[in-house]
Amino acid sequence: MDDRIRAHAETLVGWSARVEDGDEVVMRVAEGAHDLAVAVAAALGERGATLVATYGSDEVSRAYLRAHDGDFGPADAERALYDRADVYLSLGGGRNTTATADVPGDTQSAYARAREEVREARLATDWVSTVHPTRSLAQAAGMSYEAYRDFVYDAVLRDWESLATEMGRLKDIFDDGRQVHLVAEGTDLTLSIAGRTAVNSAASVAYDSHNLPSGEVFTAPAGTEGEVTFDVPITVQGRRIRDAHLVFENGEVVEFAASEGEDALADLLDTDAGAKRLGELGVGMNRGITRPTDNVLFDEKMAGTVHLALGRAYDACLPDGETGTESAIHTDFITRMGEGSRLVVDGEVIQRDGVFRWEDGFEG
Amino acid sequence: MDDRIRAHAETLVGWSARVEDGDEVVMRVAEGAHDLAVAVAAALGERGATLVATYGSDEVSRAYLRAHDGDFGPADAERALYDRADVYLSLGGGRNTTATADVPGDTQSAYARAREEVREARLATDWVSTVHPTRSLAQAAGMSYEAYRDFVYDAVLRDWESLATEMGRLKDIFDDGRQVHLVAEGTDLTLSIAGRTAVNSAASVAYDSHNLPSGEVFTAPAGTEGEVTFDVPITVQGRRIRDAHLVFENGEVVEFAASEGEDALADLLDTDAGAKRLGELGVGMNRGITRPTDNVLFDEKMAGTVHLALGRAYDACLPDGETGTESAIHTDFITRMGEGSRLVVDGEVIQRDGVFRWEDGFEG
Structure with a gap:
């Protein structure tokens, strides 16, 4: 064996x-x-x-x-x-x-x-x-x-203990933060995360994380404004969607396009009211995942990517008594945080060019 | 498929x-x-x-x-x-x-x-x-x-309905019978079955039969007298036993021999008091099984064979309140009913040369 x-x-x-x-x-x-x-x-x-x-x-x-x-x-x-x-x-x-x-x-x-x-x-x-x-x-x-x-x-086969510690840093930043600003090619988006709780998804029930592999920090955003382009292709119910581009106003998708599968994207957005709103903002932090494999459980954990899910939010991210986006769907779209990208929380650059501020090579 | x-x-x-x-x-x-x-x-x-x-x-x-x-x-x-x-x-x-x-x-x-x-x-x-x-x-x-x-x-893939009907005949004979006499090469044995109930094992829960394939009628004998030779080899806990020969007096084995695995047979008989007594007399009636395959679940159902188990009797065969042989073992030994063999119940020949009295070619 x-x-x-x-x-x-x-x-x-x-x-x-x-x-x-x-x-x-x-x-x-x-x-x-x-x-x-x-x-x-x-x-x-x-x-x-x-x-x-x-x-x-x-x-x-x-x-x-x-x-x-x-x-x-x-x-x-x-x-x-x-x-x-x-x-x-x-x-x-x-x-x-x-x-x-x-x-x-x-x-x-x-x-x-x-x-x-x-x-x-x-x-x-x-x-x-x-x-x-x-x-x-x-x-x-x-x-x-x-x-x-x-x-x-x-x-x-990661050093999960050490990854959990690293991801804890980002969770703390998200838990204390009010606004996230995402900038990448074709992407300029602001999301409110005030009062929301991030999950340190470290592939263990001790972290409320139920997938192996995992390796992401995610929370439930609100009031999304701006545009975003997802350059990692996904497959939704057997239909391929490439280069999805969404424009948000007041937390809701008001424009959309895709280079492939635009019909599938339209059908998805049409599912119910919540399908036009975001349920999740996630940051991939598993450095063992270096390429997409058309399997969202791996793709969304890829280090150097951010994913946003249309549809249902996780209760764990919401304050008691508050309901986030509700929907029959929860579909993750993924974008690479490459050269020229920034993940900014309350004006502070947390990641630039795909490198976190606590990593070697970070240029603040 | x-x-x-x-x-x-x-x-x-x-x-x-x-x-x-x-x-x-x-x-x-x-x-x-x-x-x-x-x-x-x-x-x-x-x-x-x-x-x-x-x-x-x-x-x-x-x-x-x-x-x-x-x-x-x-x-x-x-x-x-x-x-x-x-x-x-x-x-x-x-x-x-x-x-x-x-x-x-x-x-x-x-x-x-x-x-x-x-x-x-x-x-x-x-x-x-x-x-x-x-x-x-x-x-x-x-x-x-x-x-x-x-x-x-x-x-x-038998016609189970019709086999169940045929096996019902033998069950009725056993249920009404008092004494079975088995004669074959190296075998001359009498067993009491008075008051015992036979099971028509027709491979269906409707017949209290839980194996597919099945195809046997069995009951619980007592007071066995005489000798029997088992010419179908069996494997008991990885040890082969060939041509086991047992002599019974007063329901109990008093002499034994085997051409192979005599030690294994001795160990088996030594298990406990019930291991020297019979728990089952069974008659194989599945004509789809035409050869032994060293798998007792098939071998004991082979048409033209009779099997006797050392050890535990099935409750279903016993009158309410009566206990039959009790033992930690239940090991089936099989003998072919070939040329010159007879299965006799209360003096009436039920099977001769491996042919039942209701079959073509039966010579009463």
């Missing part, structure tokens, strides 16, 4: 999920994640945790959903499992990212609705999602299998 | 488990059983059942058990899952029948003890075990993969 698989499992179980003796753990194993599952099982055994492995097969789901008439009953047995579980570990990594492409959308929605309580019970555990690198994910990233494995382990 | 996989799934879900709309089903998927799992998922979806798939990986179990210190806590989450489940379907078919060979025996026993309540909750459902043919099982059977697949589907 590649030593990195063992290290991945140890990071997941130790740093991310903080599994302890006696914890009851449900581990979801995707079709291609067997090797990681074996390593995680060993890490759980060492800690004296209890293990139930579930089979997260897209092909099994597809067969089930296509055969079903869409009138789904409650899933009490599965809910009972998660109600009793302390930890849920999702090991992604399938064999075909489009395995469920021919399941009708309304069947998928009906299934998701019927399983809302299962989902809630799962989210009430100390849950962490990660992915095992598979050939299918390499293909989606446009990479060789070997290069993709290196990419994933570079992203996952 | 091989049409036989679909037919297997349909037989499992329809005939064996009798799954209905709204049933909550837990499906255990062994490492090599993916294709059958996809077909079963479709059959469950069609019936409007709820599905949770678990991953029954021997390699995951091995890693977990070897890393664990052996002090296992209760598995409440998993138990809660089975407490709520209506049906449990175990899809066997691994990639290595000896995958857990290097897990210490005391760890395995401690794990089994800690999970006793999980096991009970699972057995309280309408559970059915089956196997998907894999290369590993073909190898264990000494067969090519292609030939083994044919073998498994011949055994599984």
Whole structure:
């Protein structure tokens, strides 16, 4: 076994999920994640945790959903499992990212609705999602299998303790700040963050962070004004969007354009009232992620990028009793903070040319 | 997909488990059983059942058990899952029948003890075990993969309704009978079955039968007298036993021999007091099973064979309040009913030369 698989499992179980003796753990194993599952099982055994492995097969789901008439009953047995579980570990990594492409959308929605309580019970555990690198994910990233494995382990096997400390600096700045000013090519945007709380997303339940890898600091902005251009392409429900350009007035999108997928962008903005407003301002700080791979969970964490999400805000960022943007969507758009860029909080330059003020090479 | 996989799934879900709309089903998927799992998922979806798939990986179990210190806590989450489940379907078919060979025996026993309540909750459902043919099982059977697949589907895809009717005849004879007399090469044995109830094991929960394939009628004998020779080899905890020969007096083994594995046979008989007595008399009636494959679940169902188990009797065969043989073991030994053999109940020949009296070619 590649030593990195063992290290991945140890990071997941130790740093991310903080599994302890006696914890009851449900581990979801995707079709291609067997090797990681074996390593995680060993890490759980060492800690004296209890293990139930579930089979997260897209092909099994597809067969089930296509055969079903869409009138789904409650899933009490599965809910009972998660109600009793302390930890849920999702090991992604399938064999075909489009395995469920021919399941009708309304069947998928009906299934998701019927399983809302299962989902809630799962989210009430100390849950962490990660992915095992598979050939299918390499293909989606446009990479060789070997290069993709290196990419994933570079992203996952960080010194998380030290990254959490560094990200803590930015969280403190955001927590104390009132206004963010973003400047980059095609971007000149101001956002209010007064009274909002940033999340130091350090890939651990101890930081309210549930993805491995993670590596971002995010908060919930308001009153956005100006324009922004997103030069990292994204895929939304199978449709590619490139070079999205948005103009905000009073917190709302008033103009939009894209060099590819402008229709998809229009549909997205049209979802509901909240879809035209921002729910998240995030700053990627994972230096192990050095290129986009058409997978937002990695792309948005890329060091030297900023992302803004249209739609729903995270409760954790909002003061008690205050509601942020509400929407059925939360879609992240990413822009590179390259040469000539600035991230400014209350007039102070925090990052210039993609370099933070506490890093070597920062030119204030 | 091989049409036989679909037919297997349909037989499992329809005939064996009798799954209905709204049933909550837990499906255990062994490492090599993916294709059958996809077909079963479709059959469950069609019936409007709820599905949770678990991953029954021997390699995951091995890693977990070897890393664990052996002090296992209760598995409440998993138990809660089975407490709520209506049906449990175990899809066997691994990639290595000896995958857990290097897990210490005391760890395995401690794990089994800690999970006793999980096991009970699972057995309280309408559970059915089956196997998907894999290369590993073909190898264990000494067969090519292609030939083994044919073998498994011949055994599984029977006209179960009609076999259940035929087996019902033998059940009636056993239920009404007082004494069985078995005669074959090296075998001349009498067993009392008075007051005992036979099970028509027709591979369906509707018949209290939980294996697919099945195809046997069995009951609990007493007061065995005489000698018996088992010419189908068996493997007990990794040790081969050939041509076991047992002599019974007053229901108990008083002499034994074997052409191979006599030590293993001696150890077995030495387990406890019940290990020297019979717990089961079974008659194989599945004509799809035409050769032994060193897998007792198939071998004991082979048409033209009789099997006797040393050890524990099934409660279902005993009158209320009566206890049959009690033992930690239940080990089936199989003998072919070939030329010159007779199965006689209360003086009436039921089977001669391996042919039942209701079959063509029977010579009473």
